[in-house]
Amino acid sequence: MESKTGYTLHHPKWHRDAKPIFWWVKRWVYIGFIFRELTSVAVAYSAILMIILYRSVQSGPEAYAQMLECLSHPVMLVINVLALGAVLYHSITWFNLSPKAMVVRLGDWRVPDLMIAGGNYAGWFLISAVIAAAYILG
Amino acid sequence: MKKSNDAFWWTLFGGGGALTAMFVPALLFLFTIATPLGWVEGPSYANIAWLLMHPLTRIVAFGLISLSFFHWAHRFRFTLYDGLQLKHLFELIAVICYGGAIAGSLVAAYVLL
Amino acid sequence: MAEETITIEVLRYLPENGAEPEFQSYDVPLRSDWVVLDALNHIKDHIDGTLSYRWSCRMGVCGSCGMMINGEPVLTCAAFLTKYAPGPIRVEPLAHFPVVRDLVTEVTDFVDKLKHVKPWVVREEDKPLEEGEFKQTPAELSDFKSYTMCINCMLCYSACPVYGLEPGFAGPAALALAQRYNLDNRDEGNDERMARLSNDEGIWSCTMVGECSEACPKDVDPAGAIQRYKLAGAAEWWKSFITRKGK
Numbered sequence: 001m002e003s004k005t006g007y008t009l010h011h012p013k014w015h016r017d018a019k020p021i022f023w024w025v026k027r028w029v030y031i032g033f034i035f036r037e038l039t040s041v042a043v044a045y046s047a048i049l050m051i052i053l054y055r056s057v058q059s060g061p062e063a064y065a066q067m068l069e070c071l072s073h074p075v076m077l078v079i080n081v082l083a084l085g086a087v088l089y090h091s092i093t094w095f096n097l098s099p100k101a102m103v104v105r106l107g108d109w110r111v112p113d114l115m116i117a118g119g120n121y122a123g124w125f126l127i128s129a130v131i132a133a134a135y136i137l138g
Numbered sequence: 139m140k141k142s143n144d145a146f147w148w149t150l151f152g153g154g155g156a157l158t159a160m161f162v163p164a165l166l167f168l169f170t171i172a173t174p175l176g177w178v179e180g181p182s183y184a185n186i187a188w189l190l191m192h193p194l195t196r197i198v199a200f201g202l203i204s205l206s207f208f209h210w211a212h213r214f215r216f217t218l219y220d221g222l223q224l225k226h227l228f229e230l231i232a233v234i235c236y237g238g239a240i241a242g243s244l245v246a247a248y249v250l251l
Numbered sequence: 252m253a254e255e256t257i258t259i260e261v262l263r264y265l266p267e268n269g270a271e272p273e274f275q276s277y278d279v280p281l282r283s284d285w286v287v288l289d290a291l292n293h294i295k296d297h298i299d300g301t302l303s304y305r306w307s308c309r310m311g312v313c314g315s316c317g318m319m320i321n322g323e324p325v326l327t328c329a330a331f332l333t334k335y336a337p338g339p340i341r342v343e344p345l346a347h348f349p350v351v352r353d354l355v356t357e358v359t360d361f362v363d364k365l366k367h368v369k370p371w372v373v374r375e376e377d378k379p380l381e382e383g384e385f386k387q388t389p390a391e392l393s394d395f396k397s398y399t400m401c402i403n404c405m406l407c408y409s410a411c412p413v414y415g416l417e418p419g420f421a422g423p424a425a426l427a428l429a430q431r432y433n434l435d436n437r438d439e440g441n442d443e444r445m446a447r448l449s450n451d452e453g454i455w456s457c458t459m460v461g462e463c464s465e466a467c468p469k470d471v472d473p474a475g476a477i478q479r480y481k482l483a484g485a486a487e488w489w490k491s492f493i494t495r496k497g498k
């Protein structure tokens with residue numbers, strides 16, 4: 001930063017607050033923020049699951065069946081329900097923030113934020129539906 | 139002022155964030171909850187193998203997995219800085235997070251491609 | 252009939268005492284047309300003349316009366332007492348800034364940061380007067396109009412945990428004002444600002460908590476401005492990366 005202005009030279013003793021390590025437990029919005037950031041752990045976990053899934057499919061039908069078996073273990077189910085909750089939170093917060101970064105213009109008309117978020121949600125439902133259809137009908 | 143690579147990591151973070159927001163909930167729900175609980179019946183092994191092994195699926199899946207890791211790396215790095223005030227471990231955390239993402243991507247490439 | 256009152260708890264810091272800040276309570280009339288700033292003025296005029304705080308316009312324009320009320324940064328001239336009834340109302344100086352005395356904060360850091368982003372129309376060469384004024388269409392103006400509403404009240408800085416943790420961070424209002432000029436069709440300072448702000452004391456420090464936009468009394472939406480700035484910064488980076496490789 002540039003040099004401080006002169007009048008602060010003989011300033012009285014300022015008081016500065018120290019920031020507690022867990023500053024974010026003091027307000028719900030900050031907890032929500034930290035939780036939003038931690039959903040990335042669930043995202044990474046899902047990626048690892050996908051690698052394992054590929055591995056099992058490559059190793060043949062028995063391995064694949066075994067992997068499905070393993071997924072029905074109650075502990076795995078609990079973990080995966082939590083992971084799903086986190087990933088859903090990630091999706092929702094992501095789509096809600098999308099209009100902040102995107103400014104879409106059609107001619108002189110600026111597409112309203114709500115429609116941009118709505119477009120994201122529409123895409124999300126469409127993709128989810130296609131995946132589900134492929135999975136269930138496949 | 140040193141040249142910053144943040145723009146690079148942020149792009150991967152953002153791309154991963156958008157892709158995973160679109161794809162991951164449905165996948166996670168179908169594979170790890172709906173099927174084990176018997177709500178839906180998944181495809182037969184032959185079909186799932188065909189679907190997943192298709193070159194196009196593999197490329198898309200690799201992109202999704204790799205970007206998931208980079209998304210995690212960037213977010214988690216800042217969560218550690220801010221949430222636990224570990225700014226003084228700046229470089230170490232960056233190396234662990236991005237290094238982890240690169241390693242994860244290499245494993246994914248090895249398995250999938 | 253006894254007038255209804257409400258208790259105001261003010262965090263007082265008196266440097267000459269050398270003591271830690273302490274809350275002091277005052278009872279003031281709970282009038283429906285009073286804002287917290289009126290209550291502070293009442294205290295200063297009738298109860299305790301030693302109380303120090305800043306204000307000027309008392310109509311949400313000057314941006315000098317920002318304080319933390321019950322832990323949230325607000326303009327005290329726009330915060331009606333009745334909203335907080337039955338009280339007590341906690342009044343503290345704006346968070347993340349050093350406190351000079353009572354509710355008066357030291358804001359040089361913000362002023363320096365503001366200067367740092369060159370918040371004015373930067374021209375490579377000034378246009379000679381004879382050529383007349385700069386033209387700007389309403390559509391061009393609408394690109395950045397909301398950012399011009401900033402009154403430099405610094406509420407967004409107090410709402411921003413990143414600024415609290417990393418005092419070097421340029422912060423919401425400064426970055427929003429940088430965007431305000433970047434998006435102005437008369438301005439040519441884009442590259443210079445990008446060089447100053449595309450680093451870990453600028454846009455890349457922001458983790459999009461979003462509270463700055465919640466706190467802003469003028470709907471500036473600094474969080475959105477920074478997000479768009481990041482997008483522009485990333486595009487710029489990839490462009491220069493590719494052209495560097497192309498050579």
Ligand code: SF4
Binds near residue numbers: 408
């Ligand atoms: S952006 Fe809003 S909150 Fe921040 S200084 Fe400007 S008017 Fe105040």
Ligand code: FES
Binds near residue numbers: 306308316329
């Ligand atoms: S006194 Fe001017 S903004 Fe409140």
